[in-house]
Amino acid sequence: RKEVEQDPGPFNVPEGATVAFNCTYSNSASQSFFWYRQDCRKEPKLLMSVYSSGNEDGRFTAQLNRASQYISLLIRDSKLSDSATYLCVVNMGAGGSYIPTFGRGTSLIVHP
């Protein structure tokens, strides 16, 4: 079983749609969680951190469910420019040694 799992998609949605991605992680000792966005042939860029209390940034909402060991990303009112691969990242480890572990990414395609 992979440590961080994501549905690779692609998720194909029309402009204006709401779309949600989930990411599950296996290590219950995981400490911090993030969503990154990666465009084709570019480096990943931090989208947002994920907290148990939920985190909202404009059209994007991220949530963490520690009991079920998953994080989610909700995108409202999708734009064409939201088309990208969304990477779930989990910092795993303890004792100050946190290794960032990536999911394989979920591809989103927003069409007109």
Add this chain to the structure above:
Amino acid sequence: GAVVSQHPSWVICKSGTSVKIECRSLDFQATTMFWYRQFPKQSLMLMATSNEGSKATYEQGVEKDKFLINHASLTLSTLTVTSAHPEDSSFYICSARPGQANSPLHFGNGTRLTVT
């Protein structure tokens, strides 16, 4: 915000030569940097953790004698691909954390290596 600079952005080299990739943290000190590799349509794979002033920690299956990592200062880590072969052609990306170990990574812009 934290900036990580990677150089070169792309390189084409002949089989058998060595290529050095630099990763610099421009506005913060990084005792730890991470090197990733990404093949087309695949996920980022951690190759090694670079530790300032000590040996790098390599992931299983990554040859330490082929992928030499040097982290001589708090702002610079280098990855040298020695005796490169076409199968080493990939996108290499470095990253670092500007804050605590629990903080998010910031990535360099990546190096696209093509070995002919």
